[in-house]
Amino acid sequence: MTTRTDAPTRREQILREAARLFAERGFHGVGVDEIGAAVGISGPGLYRHFAGKDAMLAELLVGISERLLDGGRRRVAESDGDPEALLSALIDGHIDFALNDRSLITLHDRELDRLRDAERKRVRQLQRQYVELWVDAVRRAYPSLDESDARAAVHAVFGLLNSTPHLGPAGTLADSPATAALLHRLARGAFAAAAPRTQEAPAGAPVAGAPAAG
Amino acid sequence: MTTRTDAPTRREQILREAARLFAERGFHGVGVDEIGAAVGISGPGLYRHFAGKDAMLAELLVGISERLLDGGRRRVAESDGDPEALLSALIDGHIDFALNDRSLITLHDRELDRLRDAERKRVRQLQRQYVELWVDAVRRAYPSLDESDARAAVHAVFGLLNSTPHLGPAGTLADSPATAALLHRLARGAFAAAAPRTQEAPAGAPVAGAPAAG
């Protein structure tokens, strides 16, 4: 938790506002004038800080992916070996991020295709590493899960945790500790149910309806 | 399952391709020429079938929302009163949709803001009704859940089920019945874990790490 005390630089200010606007109306739906206006300067003034609109998006997306991966790695490193605790820590970390940076979460999987090849590859690689980090943790906690199921479950739980933007306007009770705890329970419950009945992970309700789909 | 046998009309053809393209590159990222090319006509020829690009998006989004809500209502009507079975049926229905119409799922929560006021309101209203239908079903299955938690859980499970676009390119093993079954288990597990320990819904693993989020 390295908290910053110095004032946010103009650059950071721009990035934050751009993230908000991109999340609200999409990359193509936001004009540079609008971004400028959001920080009190107008239009082309942004070019003193960024090479272009694309560069802002790239920096945002790469930054998000790096932060997520770094956080995940840190938690793995700090883990004492208890797989359950590690999984809980990963979930909490992701929830923190999802609740505090909703707009970044929205961007993360929405505007990736708008990047140039180099940056898109880099972001995808970071995302992949983050996913695999989770997959390892999940499989350690639920050894009966095979790899592809674990990966699908991880993607699904990301979808679950990233649902925070749909919880209502930011700043309401939606981002309370209670919501964080609820999301945590949901994620744990999902993982527990992913493993097809094992002895060490007593999961799932007594199987009411036949779950077979299709 | 009202299967159509007659050939797809040009209109439908256009809608399907537009959905795919919008999902891939975003509404603003796709030009009318591109949509036209995808169905073998070019650019302005589309205007014989639609009033404009906006109209295509509107018809897609309204259509999705109506289909989802109708399906949900049908399953409620067909329910024999068993809340567990109803919830399972709703989940299966949503999974079917998510697996078979990935691009529509993607559009559903991504491009809503690009609609004009009237249509946006209509879509939101349909979505709200669909959510409330689920909330009712969930609360019947898990009476100990209070309403706002149930609603948050429903949104989260939608996020979980709608993660299918992230499962890899369509047509792979990702949209197999096994994946559907896995998603079903994940959703049920999440709901079961949402309710804070009740006697009738034996949920959750033996609470390994302290789930409190910081």
Place this chain on the structure above:
DNA sequence: CGAGAGCGTTAATGAGCGTTAACGTATGGC
């Protein structure tokens, strides 16, 4: 003081794109 870096401004440029105009071509009923 004076030079130059850092930041902004407004005006112009130029491409992309949704939409409309104007103009064919088949088809099917009277």
Place this chain on the structure above:
DNA sequence: GCCATACGTTAACGCTCATTAACGCTCTCG
């Protein structure tokens, strides 16, 4: 046979918008 309708076409038009040009202001450092 002929007119209307359905469905396309290509060629403008006009607007939006990212980017660049050209031009200040205001510090700070020598």
